[in-house]
Amino acid sequence: MAASRPTPARKVLGRLSLPERTFVADALRTETVGGVLLLLAAVTALIWANVPSLHSGYETVSDFHFGPEALGLNLSVAHWAADGLLAIFFFVAGIELKRELVAGDLRDPKAAALPVVAALSGMAVPALVYTLTNIGGGGSLAGWAVPTATDIAFALAVLAVIGTSLPSALRAFLLTLAVVDDLFAILIIAIFFTDGLDFAALGGAFAGLALFWLLLRKGVRGWYVYVPLAVVIWGLMYNSGVHATIAGVAMGLMLRCTRNEGEEHSPGERVEHLVRPLSAGLAVPLFALFSAGVTVSGGALGKVFTQPETLGVVLGLVVGKAVGIFGGTWLTARFTRASLSEDLVWPDVLAVSTLAGIGFTVSLLIGELAFEGDPALTDGVKAAVLTGSLIAALLATVLLKLRNAKYQALWAEEHRDEDLDGIPDIYEQDDPAYHLRMAEIYERKAAEHRRLAEVAGGAGDGDDGPA
Template sequence: MARTPAPRRVLGRLPLPERTFVADALRTETVGGVLLLIAAIAALVWANTPLAGGYDALRDFHIGPASLGLDLSLQHWAADGLLAIFFFVAGIELKRELVAGELRDPKAAALPVIAAVCGMAVPALVYVLVTTLGGGSLDGWAVPTATDIAFALAVLAVIGTSLPSALRAFLLTLAVVDDLFAIIIIAIFFTSELNFAALGGAFLGLAVFWLLLRKGVRGWYVYVPLALVIWGLMYNSGVHATIAGVAMGLMLRCTRREGEEHSPGEHIEHLVRPLSAGFAVPLFALFSAGVSLSGGAIGEVFTRPETLGVVLGLVVGKAVGIFGGTWLAARFTKAELNEDLAWPDVFAVATLAGIGFTVSLLIGELAFAGDPALTDEIKAAVLIGSLIAAIFATVLLKLRVRVYRALYEAEERDEDEDGIPDVYEEGNPEYHLRMAAIHERKAAEHRRLAEVAGASQGDADRPA
């Protein structure tokens, strides 16, 4: 008689290699998120003091070869150049998820994909509804659709590290899929007039990049100059230059061959991720987050339809979309929620995904490029919406912190001290033999201590 396959657990325990990878990635992203937070605060303080003129002058300072079409302001270098590094890492993450992570299995991939799609569609619908009713511009519909994984993980770092790895991995995988759709939105909806000669040159450069990878050619001195040429051609083509970073990231091999400890994609991601999280993204935040937050400007965020749509999209749309998508996936598929978790846990993480910073600021700049005043107001709305989402998520997660701590401690327990958590060894006969020996040693130690204590008591009771 055929056995009925066990239902797939939503947010269940990760395989050990995936858990190790997620833990390593989260450490770097969390540090980067803290730096991102510091850079954003520094930009806001700088832009709202008497030194604001210096901030504007630095942000608008132009540098670069005009003959190559690259005479850009520092703000544009950060948005178009440094964020290409961020999207390069995002491309590697996506490739790894597709070949070795949660997205390699279509059934397992369905949950984060559905959650991410709903988590982008609902905020866009919220924005469209608010701006339609208020008579505002629909151009910013894509602003509240993005999740900033570094900022979200920075909030987690402040709240505590006791969140179960399954929930953290869900947030990370969700953000990877979210980045993919954000890239597609930027490529389709925010591409200016195309320069087909430059675009053809960029595609030719990507073909050379791919061929060198297939031939096993090594050396940063080959790939870095080629990557810069591809980026420059992509920028001049009219397609947003960050697309070049994604394309190159997706070309890297992320599967290990015999004798390899790490795949080329994993190795390069390990090298580049600190540069992205610790330098590129914080510097982008420094040049993009500096907006005026006077009392009047904050008031306008909640009265102007475009900015109100962004705030409600991030705070309400993200939470409802991701939670609703996850619930629908569990309701209409064979997936079941992990018995150790409750739906309020999923809602708390969905609320945390409402922190849309890096990509939301980028899309805001692209959507309202011809209106600097509205661009600043949209940025203020992104900052305020992200702050509200972070506060709500903090409250919701703190309400369950005792439950999370118990789950985390059970997940991390390693009584046999072999470096592998016990939950991954419970079905291994050798593990049970080791544990029996450990328990026998502990029992023998307790008996010995009891005998010593009894002998000491006997000596004390013996008359002098």
């Protein structure tokens, strides 16, 4: 009886399949542009809120109310940005999560274990760091969830600014981490920041979601059907007492993200392609504009490191995220007997884990919800989120720059296409037709070199110059 072959060790952060690599590249391209806009919006907010001649204007615009009061929607501009525009962001997050579950890395339980464990560890450890800091310092535990979130757009903007070329496997790991992170952030908001439920409005929201699902199942098409229905669902969810962004996630999860025969793109992919630029380019930057405008002074920055609540947020983002994600990844690899891709080393994972400490959009949102009745502490926690994110970005920049030469070489190898067929050569190395094409290319190059050598030799033989 022939001996059974040993199962090859699974690779951690190995090279992506070509379709997955293409999807990740397209998604991250939009997020990177959105991240740059997010950075600009945050800087604009800080300038607007801290220049004395402009500060009153910032407060006036942020506090300006509009909307139908009879429907309970007469909200401030800042409130519309947090509850309204961020519903678009979470709608896209819902589609991303659905796609990951049915067609991406989370579809395979073995492959899903790594990003899920890493993301959970990357949320649990920051929450633990915050809790220990506040128990020891006598602070409020209400903000335990603030440092648990990762802002993928902000992280990608940092990568774009520092000019590092992360391999696609590390970028995909960061994206999947953020998707799982968003899922649990949504659950945290739904469970811990919901009170005073209006069951009539909640029932109406669920009825609207059921209608939304039924229309999708029946194949009804047309934005003029779904957009008004989505607005009604959002309004009912807001009035129910559940955070309105939950409506966005629920609708995103209902879209079909698998392709039927003859389809080039699934409905979920098409909608995400249309809505993602709106989310990354408008919704999130506007939220940042009206959430990041905290007054920053020497005294305020000093308080960030002396108040237990704000110190807990900074330590949670900078230390908790890095330790949690790196530790979760290492333990998963250790106990599943997986090995790290030969192209990478564990310091690469630490650098990405540190980069994930940039917790901006969702951290600011949770900070507003956690300390809603205390404006001074809310502003302090916002300053802590900005400070912690900045420190994490600087640390990640140093760690990534140390390996940038290696990343650039891997990036070049991933994109090399010598036979010009539109498919990177690294994905064709096991294809006999590829080797035949490459042999023909090399033969043509060799023939061209021989011809040039003969021409040069002939010119030398016929040289009539002076002896």
